[in-house]
Amino acid sequence: MLRFKPHQLIYRAGAQVEHVYTIYSGWAVCAVTFPDGRRQILSFLLPGDPLPFEALLADDLPLQFSVRALNDLTVCAFKATDMRDIVASNETQLRHLRRSLLRIMGQMNRRLADLGQRRAIGRIAQLILELEARLRERGMIESDSFEFPPRQDDLSAALGLTPAHVNRTLVALRRRRIIELAQGRLLILDRSALQQIATDE
Numbered sequence: 001m002l003r004f005k006p007h008q009l010i011y012r013a014g015a016q017v018e019h020v021y022t023i024y025s026g027w028a029v030c031a032v033t034f035p036d037g038r039r040q041i042l043s044f045l046l047p048g049d050p051l052p053f054e055a056l057l058a059d060d061l062p063l064q065f066s067v068r069a070l071n072d073l074t075v076c077a078f079k080a081t082d083m084r085d086i087v088a089s090n091e092t093q094l095r096h097l098r099r100s101l102l103r104i105m106g107q108m109n110r111r112l113a114d115l116g117q118r119r120a121i122g123r124i125a126q127l128i129l130e131l132e133a134r135l136r137e138r139g140m141i142e143s144d145s146f147e148f149p150p151r152q153d154d155l156s157a158a159l160g161l162t163p164a165h166v167n168r169t170l171v172a173l174r175r176r177r178i179i180e181l182a183q184g185r186l187l188i189l190d191r192s193a194l195q196q197i198a199t200d201e
Contacts, residue, residue, distance in 0.1 A: 004069040026073035041158035122201030148186035
């Protein structure tokens with residue numbers, strides 16, 4: 001087991017990946033950072049996710065993004081070459097890899113559509129539901145409540161919004177009794193309303 005502190009750099013953009021990590025606990029983010037310090041979060045990595053997923057597909061491509069721990073992160077480490085050999089030699093693993101790749105592509109397509117056309121409240125609702133669904137698949141939901149470590153600046157970097165706009169939107173969702181968010185946990189109070197916002201806004 002390896003441990004990383006919150007915001008600790010795991011992989012720098014341009015790195016050649018020698019090890020694949022599987023997240024045991026905690027969250028991480030893949031992000032592109034611009035010379036002036038701005039960043040775009042491409043994805044949130046949750047317990048059970050390989051880190052980085054791209055290392056399972058090719059051994060000669062440098063990473064196009066950096067990877068950082070979002071909160072206290074514990075991972076299991078495997079040699080990337082060993083993981084690729086295991087996947088390539090097992091049809092079940094190959095099917096799982098293809099399904100995972102299609103899921104990631106679907107999430108990226110939805111995020112692109114959100115950034116291009118959806119209002120702030122719809123973007124945030126979509127992201128909450130996406131993360132909740134992924135955590136639910138892994139048995140990490142407790143009565144519609146789940147760990148939610150992203151800060152407002154993380155959400156703004158993922159959704160193309162200013163931190164102030166994210167704050168106003170979260171306040172609106174709380175005032176409408178759709179979600180509760182406190183001490184790093186999020187509780188969905190009105191799922192139908194959140195789904196309606198994610199669809200219509």
